[in-house]
Amino acid sequence: GQPKYDLSNGGAGLSRSFSYTVTSEVATFDYVATSKQVKWQPHSKDNLNLGITDKVYWFRHSFSLHGSQKQSVIFEVSYPLLDDLEVYIEHQGQLFSYQLGDLKPFGSRPIKHRFFLIPFTATPNENIQFYARLKTSSVMIFPVKLWKASDFTERNQVNTLILGAYFGLMALLFVYVCSCAIITRKRVYWYYLGYISSMTLLLCNLSGLSFQYFWPNSTWWNGQSSIFILYVIVFFGIIFSKSLLNIAQAYPRFNLALRYFVSSVALMWAVSLTLPYEMLLAPSIYFSLACCVLGLVVGYVRVKDGLEVAKFYSVAWGGALFGGLVLVATKISLVPFNWFTEHALMFGISFEILCLSFAIAKSLQIERKEKLQLKDSLMKHLANAKETLEQQVNQRTAELEEANIKLMQSAITDALTGVANRRKLDEFLDVEYARAVRFNYPICVLMIDVDFFKKVNDKYGHQVGDTCLKLVASRMTGEITRIGDLVARYGGEEFCIVLPYAQEHDGAVIAEKIRVSIAAQPMLTNAGAIELTVSIGVAGHQPDSNMPFTQLELADKALYTAKHNGRNQVVTASEMGAIRHIN
Numbered sequence: 342g343q344p345k346y347d348l349s350n351g352g353a354g355l356s357r358s359f360s361y362t363v364t365s366e367v368a369t370f371d372y373v374a375t376s377k378q379v380k381w382q383p384h385s386k387d388n389l390n391l392g393i394t395d396k397v398y399w400f401r402h403s404f405s406l407h408g409s410q411k412q413s414v415i416f417e418v419s420y421p422l423l424d425d426l427e428v429y430i431e432h433q434g435q436l437f438s439y440q441l442g443d444l445k446p447f448g449s450r451p452i453k454h455r456f457f458l459i460p461f462t463a464t465p466n467e468n469i470q471f472y473a474r475l476k477t478s479s480v481m482i483f484p485v486k487l488w489k490a491s492d493f494t495e496r497n498q499v500n501t502l503i504l505g506a507y508f509g510l511m512a513l514l515f516v517y518v519c520s521c522a523i524i525t526r527k528r529v530y531w532y533y534l535g536y537i538s539s540m541t542l543l544l545c546n547l548s549g550l551s552f553q554y555f556w557p558n559s560t561w562w563n564g565q566s567s568i569f570i571l572y573v574i575v576f577f578g579i580i581f582s583k584s585l586l587n588i589a590q591a592y593p594r595f596n597l598a599l600r601y602f603v604s605s606v607a608l609m610w611a612v613s614l615t616l617p618y619e620m621l622l623a624p625s626i627y628f629s630l631a632c633c634v635l636g637l638v639v640g641y642v643r644v645k646d647g648l649e650v651a652k653f654y655s656v657a658w659g660g661a662l663f664g665g666l667v668l669v670a671t672k673i674s675l676v677p678f679n680w681f682t683e684h685a686l687m688f689g690i691s692f693e694i695l696c697l698s699f700a701i702a703k704s705l706q707i708e709r710k711e712k713l714q715l716k717d718s719l720m721k722h723l724a725n726a727k728e729t730l731e732q733q734v735n736q737r738t739a740e741l742e743e744a745n746i747k748l749m750q751s752a753i754t755d756a757l758t759g760v761a762n763r764r765k766l767d768e769f770l771d772v773e774y775a776r777a778v779r780f781n782y783p784i785c786v787l788m789i790d791v792d793f794f795k796k797v798n799d800k801y802g803h804q805v806g807d808t809c810l811k812l813v814a815s816r817m818t819g820e821i822t823r824i825g826d827l828v829a830r831y832g833g834e835e836f837c838i839v840l841p842y843a844q845e846h847d848g849a850v851i852a853e854k855i856r857v858s859i860a861a862q863p864m865l866t867n868a869g870a871i872e873l874t875v876s877i878g879v880a881g882h883q884p885d886s887n888m889p890f891t892q893l894e895l896a897d898k899a900l901y902t903a904k905h906n907g908r909n910q911v912v913t914a915s916e917m918g919a920i921r922h923i924n
């Protein structure tokens with residue numbers, strides 16, 4: 342007996358009870374329906390999948406419906422990619438025929454739906470003959486269900502909602518990635534945008550939505566577009582992966598190879614538009630799966646390299662591969678065609694896109710972190726450099742100041758004896774005289790000359806002479822204890838001592854002390870102990886408008902007198918005679 346379906350519990354799948362046969366292209370319905378030569382084979386599986394074939398198949402099924410009154414029913418062929426589908430329904434001696442398939446413009450369908458739908462009014466218990474002729478370049482899948490029209494509408498709402506949510510999310514993601522691309526100006530976003538757009542378009546194609554909404558009249562493009570889009574996906578997939586995984590830097594040679602590969606993929610766009618779909622389908626699917634595996638391998642290598650984003654990337658590619666494999670397995674009838682396997686690619690791709698979005702976010706986060714670290718270390722470096730510079734400047738300044746002091750010192754110091762030089766003496770006399778005139782106090786000047794120094798030079802040499810001068814100077818400074826007094830070398834073996842606040846007789850006392858200190862102890866030199874004496878002229882008075890040089894002249898005259906009187910003695914200007922002579 343023929344099956345009798347009860348549609349009150351949802352749709353009834355007709356595939357389980359099909360008979361099918363292969364015929365030539367030209368076999369007509371009348372021939373197939375009536376000829377005894379046609380051998381029908383029963384089909385007993387829930388889902389009918391005959392793989393990729395270019396043959397013409399006929400399906401036949403007789404059944405009746407339970408129920409008590411006429412009802413509106415819908416035949417649903419839920420695979421939108423069938424090329425050429427003719428359906429014949431024989432009922433109460435009437436024959437209804439329908440030309441379906443995506444080689445006909447979308448508008449010619451009895452119900453405008455992405456699936457092939459046939460509305461029909463059925464009378465219960467009456468025999469209905471269902472025939473279908475099918476020829477398709479894609480996979481020969483023929484899932485037919487019979488629905489009560491109201492049930493179909495209810496279920497269709499749910500399906501539409503799921504699809505709408507899915508593509509709505511994709512649209513949102515598109516806008517989001519687009520704004521990311523514009524804001525960050527990063528190429529990886531544009532590539533990713535290309536990838537998800539083409540991927541979404543492919544899913545639209547596979548679900549029949551593209552034909553319904555984008556190109557309902559372009560049957561040729563509808564046939565070729567899926568393969569074309571597949572190569573666009575592979576193209577963007579590769580350049581996106583290259584960019585995200587930073588292949589150019591990590592593996593320059595592999596990167597170069599990928600570049601050639603990408604160019605050849607772009608070439609395939611042209612090929613996919615010229616060669617027929619049935620010729621391209623299988624190789625293209627295997628090619629994309631191979632690319633997917635390649636992506637997975639590269640992702641794995643980059644994970645091993647320690648690239649954080651590669652983890653998300655690999656998991657993502659795993660998801661896509663899973664979806665793709667299930668799709669292929671469905672098409673070559675390894676796994677049954679059902680709701681899950683029909684949507685496996687969509688699930689896989691959604692999962693992939695989710696992971697890839699994570700990967701991009703992660704890579705941005707890492708990049709930002711690295712930038713911050715770089716900035717940090719730069720700032721530290723800068724601060725260090727500034728500190729070092731400051732230290733160097735300070736040190737340099739101190740050195741300069743020291744050098745300056747030394748220079749100033751050396752400018753006013755006699756290099757040989759270390760006492761003040763003639764320049765300092767002149768400055769000192771100027772200042773002290775002005776001060777003495779202003780505050781009205783006395784100044785005393787001593788002119789000191791080493792006696793018979795020529796002989797020392799002649800006898801012991803100039804170097805020993807120098808030593809003697811140094812020792813003489815130090816004996817003199819040893820006697821000068823008051824701050825404000827100045828010992829200076831006047832020139833040659835002649836010295837000058839200026840004693841502010843000192844009367845002439847005070848100066849004479851100091852002069853005498855100096856004379857004694859030099860005469861009492863011989864100078865100890867390399868050439869042995871050398872006895873030396875000095876003659877000293879002292880001139881001291883209350884300065885008035887007199888120039889200091891006058892006083893120097895007076896002291897000099899006293900010195901001259903001391904020399905003249907036999908040397909080794911002190912003579913004051915006021916006396917112009919020896920005040921003391923110790924021998």
Ligand SMILES: Nc1nc2c(ncn2[C@@H]2O[C@H](COP(=O)(O)OP(=O)(O)OP(=O)(O)O)[C@@H](O)[C@H]2O)c(=O)[nH]1
Nearest residue numbers: 790791792793794795796798803804806807833834
């Ligand atoms: N070694 C040395 N000798 C100097 C220096 N300056 C001057 N003399 C020497 O000092 C000597 C001064 O000689 P004179 O002016 O004839 O006087 P003197 O030999 O000291 O004799 P009286 O001054 O008359 O007692 C010269 O031989 C100069 O060469 C010096 O810086 N170093």
